[in-house]
Amino acid sequence: MVLYLLIAAAAVAAAAVVNKTEGMEKGSRGALLRKSCLCLIALILILPAVLRQETGNDYLRYVEFFHLASIDAYVPTEAGFNLLAKLLYGICGYENYLLIFAVYAVLTILLMLTVIRKQAENFCFSFFLFMMFGYYYQSFNTMRYYFALSLALMAMTCLLKRNYAGFAALVLLASLFHKSALVTIVLYPLAARRWRKRDLAAGAVLGASVLLFHERALNFLLALYPSWEGTVDLAAGTSVSWVNIARCMAVLLLAYLVEKRTEENKALQKEAGEMQILPARETAFRERELVLYWNSTYLGLLLYVFGWFIPEISRICYYLTFTQIFYLPMLLARIPEAGSLNVTSVLTHSAKSPSRISPQRGIRGKKEKKLLTALVILAAMLFFALFLRTAWRDTIKILPYKSFLFHDLNRTPSASVGGK
Numbered sequence: 001m002v003l004y005l006l007i008a009a010a011a012v013a014a015a016a017v018v019n020k021t022e023g024m025e026k027g028s029r030g031a032l033l034r035k036s037c038l039c040l041i042a043l044i045l046i047l048p049a050v051l052r053q054e055t056g057n058d059y060l061r062y063v064e065f066f067h068l069a070s071i072d073a074y075v076p077t078e079a080g081f082n083l084l085a086k087l088l089y090g091i092c093g094y095e096n097y098l099l100i101f102a103v104y105a106v107l108t109i110l111l112m113l114t115v116i117r118k119q120a121e122n123f124c125f126s127f128f129l130f131m132m133f134g135y136y137y138q139s140f141n142t143m144r145y146y147f148a149l150s151l152a153l154m155a156m157t158c159l160l161k162r163n164y165a166g167f168a169a170l171v172l173l174a175s176l177f178h179k180s181a182l183v184t185i186v187l188y189p190l191a192a193r194r195w196r197k198r199d200l201a202a203g204a205v206l207g208a209s210v211l212l213f214h215e216r217a218l219n220f221l222l223a224l225y226p227s228w229e230g231t232v233d234l235a236a237g238t239s240v241s242w243v244n245i246a247r248c249m250a251v252l253l254l255a256y257l258v259e260k261r262t263e264e265n266k267a268l269q270k271e272a273g274e275m276q277i278l279p280a281r282e283t284a285f286r287e288r289e290l291v292l293y294w295n296s297t298y299l300g301l302l303l304y305v306f307g308w309f310i311p312e313i314s315r316i317c318y319y320l321t322f323t324q325i326f327y328l329p330m331l332l333a334r335i336p337e338a339g340s341l342n343v344t345s346v347l348t349h350s351a352k353s354p355s356r357i358s359p360q361r362g363i364r365g366k367k368e369k370k371l372l373t374a375l376v377i378l379a380a381m382l383f384f385a386l387f388l389r390t391a392w393r394d395t396i397k398i399l400p401y402k403s404f405l406f407h408d409l410n411r412t413p414s415a416s417v418g419g420k
Helices: 002-020 029-051 059-070 079-092 097-119 123-132 143-160 164-175 179-192 197-212 214-224 232-236 242-272 280-306 313-321 324-334 343-348 359-390
Strands: none
Touching: 002 029, 002 123, 029 097, 059 079, 059 097, 079 097, 097 123, 097 143, 097 324, 123 324, 123 359, 143 164, 143 179, 143 280, 143 313, 164 179, 179 280, 179 313, 197 214, 197 280, 242 280, 242 313, 242 324, 242 359, 280 313, 280 324, 324 359
16 A cells, blocks of 8 residues: 555656646756656656556456457457457467456556546646546556546547547457447537536436336347356456446536536626637637536546446446546636635525625635645545555455565466466
8 A cells, every 4th residue: 555655646746746847948957857747747656557467457358358369269369469468478478367467457557647647728727637546556457448538538628629530440459459438439429419407307307217117228238248147256246336427427516516607707807898818729729628528527427326236337337438628627727816716606696796806815715725736635535545555356356466576476277387
């Protein structure tokens, strides 16, 4: 656990330096320091992932999958995964499973850092949330899924830029490593469109209907995904993820409050003749981001509430809720500092718009912005603490951390590696 805390602290500290050097001229010392810190972050994250051995609940199972794929035996994994395993084993001339784990770790981490770098308005804040929400540590499990997730997130950036060919190509590439990535062909365009209130209500009604007939829905899903049949996850059953439901609800509540306050502030600025006009292209892109992030969180909430009976539903939800690491900093940055965010009045719709922007309201606005930022940081740290508390469980098993530098691999099911 101490190692994971040190990794998070060191990487976030480097990310803070990246933020401080943003905007410095190319070729300057600041720009060089920024690039050095970005490389340092990648190194901090890659080294533990590459050096790990038997860390993660499915490590031995993947060693077995590599072996089966390399000899063209049946394996319940996708074509891209099987081909890469066979290729690397063929190049090495022996079953170098450590190399395959290393390749997936490097590619996944670099892709995720690239997405964060491109999409984040506040790199340090988004990276902090990325670490606190446990995405990095969870990539020690189901590595092909997290590689597919990183490709799907790259596809999302293409969709936001309206590069539809790039979006489709990346999603299809991701599906070669984990079939679940195909859901983003529907979910991301659906989240990118503007919804009316009736659309939100229809989603909730549809979700409630699925839950009401969940046995039939599960049988339908098993017909589509027969590999779930007879698995430990299906036999053990699933439960409601209250922590993730609470997180989605908190994000949506914050978005609601910020939107109300932003509308009020726009009215004040219009009255005072101080409207800030952004370039139309920049405004349109920001709006597309905000729409996609809000809708993704809402869809994630619906899935957590009404789809909890589906095995491994979190894998579908992560394609949607990962966007919260970008959305939360954007929301906090949008909180106006020219007035106070009166939570009670917003919720009761009884706030009266002031006739002018006063210095006193500006001071309160800044304090409330800092307070909400602190609350988000504390909530993220609490989420991380809860995650580490469960990291010992057999379903996660990223604690204790083991490395091939100090530990030998236990016997695998086929005894292909590490014993008879």
